[in-house]
Amino acid sequence: MLALVDCNNFYVSCERVFNPKLENRPVVVLSNNDGCIVARSEEAKALGIPMGAPLFQYKEFLDKNNVIALSSNYTLYGDMSERVMNTLAQFTPSIEIYSIDEAFLDLSKLANIGTDSHKLFDYGMKIKQTVYKWTGIPVSIGISHTKVLSKVASKIAKKNKGVCVLNSQEEIKEALANFDIEDIWGIGRAYTNFLRKNKINTAYEFASAPDHWIQKHLTIVGLRIAKELRGEKCIDIEDQPVPRKSVGSQKSFGELQTDFFVLFNALSSYIDECSRKLRSQKSVANIMGVFVATNPFNPNEPQYFQSKFVRLPVPSNFTGELIRYGYSLLKEIFREGYKYKRVGVIFSGLSSQDSFQYNLFDRLNREKVFRLMEIYDSINKKYGKGTLRFSAQGTNKVWKMKQEHLSEHFTTEWEEILTINLDHFSKNSSVNL
């Protein structure tokens, strides 16, 4: 049996751990640049605020309904995620961290649980309570035979006790008959529209469709989903870390930019970020791409989008070298006279740092470079991100994103650690200190 553990309204829950004033109130968390609403508390969902809504369209509505809007604090969420995952790892030797707020747990190897529904439910409750106690994050847990069914169970769990076990054939059939097609993991908007047109509206109807028809219209991926709904395992748990196949970074600017060197500073910072990610998984990249774009939402301004890729002569994760290539690429695609909204970089064709194709005419001593970057990373880790930077990143972040409602980095910065005013406590409460 597989459990899917899903944190409830994860970003909002992280904020609430450190700010009790956010409890029982509508709260939303915004995307980068305070652009869109990407997380909503239950109270905010109840007000009808949709996922992904642009903030500017809802500003008035939020004010009127006393909704608190917060900038995203990914440093905090990343750290809280690690705490949740470490807690979950106590419950099984086989865990797959699926996203920042979700993990699959293989329960089949656990002695004295087996396939007994009551035992599975109790174990789920124990996991849920422990995570809450240790991290302050509420979770929902779905338990069933396959990944797709566990996903179904977790959505049902959100609506009742927080834990849902789908075990017997009858239980599963009933659940699927009441489960909307668009809520199935792997069925997105396009497939939902297509299936509805073909009179398929529930998970049960989808699972009952003929294999060849599903594969023809939804590819092999769709067929796997259908089979998993029928209880046939097609998607394995990935409990060993899988290295990424590409790494990229792109961000919209807080304000539109026109100057080449401002774009270059931003690009250099994104390259620094990506090359650090490459090094952390001991990868080197063979292909690098840079792109620039104006604001596509503003039809009154001249639009420009351009990208350019190169194959590197020697696969690399060396920030300094990659920034040089970034400069050349940006130089080629940059055009004067446009108001740029974003710049981005992407690395692909990744291979292992320990076994890649060297180049006879390479002028860099790769071994030295790897050691140099190891030191660079260790200093930045010890003394904080940005302690060491490349000059190309610049000092004046005129391009930085908008974050007007940012909470503290409670768990990752000593200066921002949560403090409690004891005077206030002794005067205003009966707590015995």
Place this chain on the structure above:
DNA sequence: TCTGGGGTCCTAGGACCC
């Protein structure tokens, strides 16, 4: 009247996830 068959690799585009 009228030009084979079998294969690989790469890319662009489209679908999906959180």
Place this chain on the structure above:
DNA sequence: TCTGGGGTCCTAGGACCC
């Protein structure tokens, strides 16, 4: 005035090889 960012996988079609 104001609209996120980071990924994965599959397929079709073209170029190329023998």
